[in-house]
Amino acid sequence: MAFIDYISYEKASDKLKELYQRYGGKSKQPANIIRVSGVNPDVMKYHVDLYRAIMIQKSELTRHQREMIATVVSAINNCHY
Numbered sequence: 001m002a003f004i005d006y007i008s009y010e011k012a013s014d015k016l017k018e019l020y021q022r023y024g025g026k027s028k029q030p031a032n033i034i035r036v037s038g039v040n041p042d043v044m045k046y047h048v049d050l051y052r053a054i055m056i057q058k059s060e061l062t063r064h065q066r067e068m069i070a071t072v073v074s075a076i077n078n079c080h081y
Contacts, residue, residue: 004039007038019041020038055067
């Protein structure tokens, strides 16, 4: 498995700080699965957009079903996310 260092808020570029604020709430710390794309702030925005499209937008599957599928796939892949 690849390892990508997270960029701290203090060391982030202005663009990345804005995204941390947008996706991290009061703590300015987005979930690690989002923070990993911080090395390329444009990718972080697309990553969040993709997640929202898959998990939140209208679908034949309920949100609960999609979360269950994501959990099973993560378990199969030995991924703690």
